[in-house]
Amino acid sequence: MPDFLWLGLSAGLIIAAIAGPLGSFVVWQRLAYFGDTLAHSALLGVALSLWLSINIQLGIIICCLGLAVLLVVLQRKPQLASDSLLGILSHGSLALGLVTIALIDDVRLDLNAYLFGDLLAVSQQDLYWIGGVALALALTLWRNWNSLLAITVHPELAQVEGLPVERLRLTLMLMIALLVAIAMKIIGVLLITALLIIPAAASRKFVTSPEQMAATAIAIGCGSVAGGLGLSLSLDTPAGPSIVVFAIGLFLVAGLANTALSSVKK
Amino acid sequence: MSEYLLQAKQISMVYGQQTVLQAVDLTIRAGEIVTLIGPNGAGKTTLVKAVLGLIEPSLGQIIRQPGLRIGYMPQRLHVDPSLPITVGRFLRLAHPSKAAIKEALAEVGTSHLLNNPLQSISGGELQRVLLARALLRDPQLLVLDEPVQGVDIAGQTELYQLIETLRERHQCGVLMVSHDLHLVMAQTDTVICLNQHVCCHGHPEHVSTDPAYLALFGEKYSQALAVYHHDHDHEHDIHGDVIPDESGNSPNHDHSQCGHNHHHGSHQHSNKHNEQKQDEQKGGQGHA
Numbered sequence: 001m002p003d004f005l006w007l008g009l010s011a012g013l014i015i016a017a018i019a020g021p022l023g024s025f026v027v028w029q030r031l032a033y034f035g036d037t038l039a040h041s042a043l044l045g046v047a048l049s050l051w052l053s054i055n056i057q058l059g060i061i062i063c064c065l066g067l068a069v070l071l072v073v074l075q076r077k078p079q080l081a082s083d084s085l086l087g088i089l090s091h092g093s094l095a096l097g098l099v100t101i102a103l104i105d106d107v108r109l110d111l112n113a114y115l116f117g118d119l120l121a122v123s124q125q126d127l128y129w130i131g132g133v134a135l136a137l138a139l140t141l142w143r144n145w146n147s148l149l150a151i152t153v154h155p156e157l158a159q160v161e162g163l164p165v166e167r168l169r170l171t172l173m174l175m176i177a178l179l180v181a182i183a184m185k186i187i188g189v190l191l192i193t194a195l196l197i198i199p200a201a202a203s204r205k206f207v208t209s210p211e212q213m214a215a216t217a218i219a220i221g222c223g224s225v226a227g228g229l230g231l232s233l234s235l236d237t238p239a240g241p242s243i244v245v246f247a248i249g250l251f252l253v254a255g256l257a258n259t260a261l262s263s264v265k266k
Numbered sequence: 267m268s269e270y271l272l273q274a275k276q277i278s279m280v281y282g283q284q285t286v287l288q289a290v291d292l293t294i295r296a297g298e299i300v301t302l303i304g305p306n307g308a309g310k311t312t313l314v315k316a317v318l319g320l321i322e323p324s325l326g327q328i329i330r331q332p333g334l335r336i337g338y339m340p341q342r343l344h345v346d347p348s349l350p351i352t353v354g355r356f357l358r359l360a361h362p363s364k365a366a367i368k369e370a371l372a373e374v375g376t377s378h379l380l381n382n383p384l385q386s387i388s389g390g391e392l393q394r395v396l397l398a399r400a401l402l403r404d405p406q407l408l409v410l411d412e413p414v415q416g417v418d419i420a421g422q423t424e425l426y427q428l429i430e431t432l433r434e435r436h437q438c439g440v441l442m443v444s445h446d447l448h449l450v451m452a453q454t455d456t457v458i459c460l461n462q463h464v465c466c467h468g469h470p471e472h473v474s475t476d477p478a479y480l481a482l483f484g485e486k487y488s489q490a491l492a493v494y495h496h497d498h499d500h501e502h503d504i505h506g507d508v509i510p511d512e513s514g515n516s517p518n519h520d521h522s523q524c525g526h527n528h529h530h531g532s533h534q535h536s537n538k539h540n541e542q543k544q545d546e547q548k549g550g551q552g553h554a
Contacts, residue, residue, distance in 0.1 A: 027346075027348045028346050028348055028349040029346075030346065146358075146359060149351075149359060150359040150360075152349065153343075153345055153349070153351070153356065153359060154340060154343055154345075156315075156318075156320055156338075156340060157338060157340055157343075157399070158359075159320060160318050160319075160320070160336055160338040160409075161338075161360055161403065200348075201348070204348055204350065207350050208350050208352060208383065209350055209351065209352065209355055210349065210350060210351060210355070212350070213349075213350055
């Protein structure tokens, strides 16, 4: 197995392992559109880092984190409905990113690689970035798991019980932003949210606790990455969409299996 | 009874142009049940949130006893169906000990729900589970925002009686919000009738005849009140026996104000909430 495959596969599996629990929170708190908005801002991060000649991975991370903070601040005193606000920021940053990239004419950039992910582009250095950020995310999730669940179930109750709700909410947003930033290279701007949502949603019917849901989502996500990469290699299709197609396949199988199970029970 | 758990002084709350609360005073002592009543939009929930420290009042001051432990029962709990969570896991969010969780569930009479999904239990059961979560905090003050919401009449009476029992057992102060005075009268020491400002306050018997109260709720409503009046003019201890009131008088069964038939229907408790024990005891005492 060639090196680039190992790199791509490892990166994908690491991301799926974090996307399982984080994606569960995205589903529980209905943050899918939030994830999309962050992903779109990642492209603006690419454009700005090319323009300013800084490390692209760092530029993406800064841009995603910045937008997450901006969203949390704007949502605190809402002048607009949440989805309108997200729509403006989402498409605004996507368009701004595309225009900026077009303006930097001395750079030849494969836009498709950023929009849909490029397995072959994962370098050793990328893997270090992804591994480091994923480790930090895993530790943060582990330490704050119960508190994050408490604010998901009832924020005010959690606050009366002494939890720093605002800080926890911001922590969750920043974690999603970081995951989006490191996943961009594998899955691509337009499809990152799918890897957050589909595995978590597919596991819902089979589980009875939040922890089981996160664990099952990790398994389904890793399966999708492995299967999708296999699909991509054998059919010569782009990696990101192949992973998502595989995940959707698993989602449908899970749905059918659940229907079959419940009809057997009856 | 003398020490203040919490004292709110001249609380005002203004959102933009709109005044929601105006110079409201409120004190809660240990072992005392204070009930907030008032029409929709009277600012009851706003006042509760200020008491809890969830919002800062625009004006005024809230003094809490240092280190005050508050158990809060929110008005509503909506858990997204995508979140798989059992009653036991829900309670573990507030307390790590399984023994404590079982004890709290037993106290509110819902031990059998431990492993049920939170979204599958009935409205009345959910209110009890929320009460159990508030108890897990070992509260000195229980704050209950419309604790009987979404519960049928028979269940409402049971819940109010449970709250009374918990107050006795834990010696905690209780602040609760209610729409209707008639159901909470027996379990309440002080009623505060709120309509942005405090219209009237005091002992429930006194408030129910206060002109300000009648003006707010109307004659018709106070007639309905009289129907229940004699039902709740005595208190029950933990075992459901009637206990004399503070002055030692036996419960007053004067029906002269009612002027129509007495409804005892609300005391025909259903077994819906698996409260056989309480039900049997209550069923054993006659009212007629």
